[in-house]
Amino acid sequence: MNNFIQPYQFVSIKAHSEQLLNVYKSVNDFKTIETFQAITYDHISQLFNEKHSEIEDFTNIIMHQKIKRAQVEKLILGLRSYVEPFNQPSSKQLEKIFKKTKKLKQPDWENIDLKTTSYVGWNDSGKQKKFIIAYEQDKLVGVVGELSPTIKPGICSVCKKESNVSMFLSTTKSKGDGTYTKNGNYICHDSKHCNQQLDQLDGLYEFIQSVKMK
Known part of the structure; x- marks a missing residue:
């Protein structure tokens, strides 16, 4: 498996996904939600120099306003398998x-x-x-x-x-x-x-x- 996500990128994806979920839950204005979706999409995309289908799939799915927290947590857990862990020295x-x-x-x-x-x-x-x-x-x-x-x-x-x-x-x-x-x-x-x-x-x-x- 190709480990292409760095720990800080994983932390950033998780934080921005949670922020977007909170917006879905607390904001009723469609334009505001659209703005937050665009910010989240751009931020996650710009974390990487190359395109990765796993990241594109993830960001596309969390753009659905009806998505549940449990679904996002499961998706984030899936991305975790692509994270390059800190190399433990002796x-x-x-x-x-x-x-x-x-x-x-x-x-x-x-x-x-x-x-x-x-x-x-x-x-x-x-x-x-x-x-x-x-x-x-x-x-x-x-x-x-x-x-x-x-x-x-x-x-x-x-x-x-x-x-x-x-x-x-x-x-x-x-x-x-x-x-x-x-x-x-x-x-x-x-x-x-x-x-x-x-x-x-x-x-x-x-x-x-x-x-x-x-």
């Missing part, structure tokens, strides 16, 4: 990426849904650290920073959505004079929740670039 690979960290705490892989995961982030409350790994052009990259135990409502720098966020503080070294700079970003305290809201990757890559060692 413990040795992680230790190599975070070689400055002694006794590295490993992610709880058993409780991570790799098909809805665009990046993996895990907290080490003992060290007040957060570790994040992702793939940039198929290369595994990792960043680590101090994670404040204080959680408050705010906008996450990664998923760009409202969430319960904490300050992630990283120390970066400049290329030139060897000085160190501290960079702070508010991000989701819970990376699992962040991934469930992550429907585009720009924020993720911008965040990684801003906190990586220069």
